[in-house]
Amino acid sequence: MQTMPAHAAHHDDREIETLEEFDATVPARGTLAGFRVQGVDLTDRTRELLATDTAGAVFLGCRMREDAAAKVRADGALVFPPVPDLPFDPYRGLVYSPDELFENLADGYEATPDARAYAWFQQTKADGDIFASMLRAIHDDAVSDALDELLRGARVVGVMGGHAMARGTEEYAGAARLGRELARAGFTVATGGGPGAMEAANLGAYAAPYDDEMLTESLGILGKAPRFTPSVSEWARAAFEVRDRWPKGGPSVGIPTWFYGHEPPNAFAGHIAKYFANATREDGLLARSNAGVVFLPGAAGTVQEIFDNATPNYYESRGEPTPMVLVNRAHWTEKLPAWPLLRALARERSMETRIALVDRIEEAAGALKRLGG
Structure with a gap:
């Protein structure tokens, strides 16, 4: 069974994304010079910040006491403070968990961070606020990095x-x-x-x-x-x-x-x-x-995903084509006939041997393996 790779083992060793990483780094390195500290609450780490060199460091959305913030700025660090009254953290260092997005579910879905972020998105999108669009872009880039x-x-x-x-x-x-x-x-x-x-x-x-x-x-x-x-x-x-x-x-x-x-x-x-x-x-x-990708029966969104995936496979823009398995012959040849077009696109291309159509969902994993997934 797949074990997800350990988070801390893979990010840049100058990135600090949790309080545990901060506490391990400061005594081990003796410096935060040049580090990037992302979305960590440092309000209880004032002593460490005052005693540690932070020249060239960047603090993204880290809460800290004013004397600590003044000191790290004096060191030459850049401090991007948290944005008040947001239902999400644009500088977050990790992806979300279900518990985080569904917090307060006992009070109804409308009270959860997930629903509140959507409400904020709707409001600011309607306003056309450039500051809000910048925050959305920063958030999405941070999520991609995580x-x-x-x-x-x-x-x-x-x-x-x-x-x-x-x-x-x-x-x-x-x-x-x-x-x-x-x-x-x-x-x-x-x-x-x-x-x-x-x-x-x-x-x-x-x-x-x-x-x-x-x-x-x-x-x-x-x-x-x-x-x-x-x-x-x-x-x-x-x-x-x-x-x-x-x-x-x-x-x-x-x-x-x-x-x-x-x-x-x-x-x-x-x-x-x-x-x-x-x-x-x-x-x-x-x-x-x-x-590879398995495409179960769907409507417009799934059709879009089939051809969004087919395009880089066709041009080999991401290297060797990855397997594509479509499930439910009647759906993809009659109801929404994406399969004939996909097969026509693949003809005489290297992706031709990396696509398959199966009748039943039970066949999908085997087809994926045969195609080299």
């Missing part, structure tokens, strides 16, 4: 599919089994991070360390709240009921967006890279799926 650090060295398989796939259906159960099989085969499962097929694949990866009975029981619990409409709160609470009952789930990644604010993130992706810019999110998800 995601790259998280996934370095991982074999990532993207699982794409529509948000309309309801809990309690055989299609949802099949997508969950696919996620579980991929995780057990050593892949890191990455999805668009939302409901439906995306949640099912993340659930499967979460269930990978447990026996088959756990997944069966989880599907039963989730089936009581089949959709995120009309109540996101009820839908999310069912997921946390599963997580509370089986707290040691396997890791996977969700990459959702506040652009589709009506669509909440799912709670089974242990690592959530949530973006304001959907274009950044879409391209980043596909670009990081270095071991």
Whole structure:
């Protein structure tokens, strides 16, 4: 089963993104000169800041006492202070967790940081405020940096599919089994991070360390709240009921967006890279799926993802083409006939041997392996 690479082992050794890293670095190095400290609350580390050289350091969104801030500025450090009254941290050093985004869910989804960030996005987007657009850009860049650090060295398989796939259906159960099989085969499962097929694949990866009975029981619990409409709160609470009952789930990644604010993130992706810019999110998800992508039945968004992924494969702009597996022959040849066009594009290109169409979801993992995933 895939083990996510340890975060601290991969980022630049001059980056400090947690208080634990700060506490380990100061005595070991004896200096913070040239370091980048990102989104760490340093209000209780005034003594260390006053006693340590910080020349050339950059502090991004770090809370600190005024005397410490004055001292590090005098050293020649750059200090970008936290922005007050924001429902998110634009300088964050790590991706999100479900617990973080769904904090205060007991008071209703509207009270969560996830819902509050979307409300802020809607308000500032309507205002056309340049300061807000700058904060969104900084946030999304910080999330991309954190995601790259998280996934370095991982074999990532993207699982794409529509948000309309309801809990309690055989299609949802099949997508969950696919996620579980991929995780057990050593892949890191990455999805668009939302409901439906995306949640099912993340659930499967979460269930990978447990026996088959756990997944069966989880599907039963989730089936009581089949959709995120009309109540996101009820839908999310069912997921946390599963997580509370089986707290040691396997890791996977969700990459959702506040652009589709009506669509909440799912709670089974242990690592959530949530973006304001959907274009950044879409391209980043596909670009990081270095071991291939499985496309489950979906609508416009999934069709877009098929050809967003096909384009760099066609031109080999990211190197050797990565496998693409489309699931459900009738869907992709009749209802939305993306497969004939994809096959025509691939003809006599190196990607021709890296695409496949299968009838059943149970065939997807095997097809991915045959294509070299």
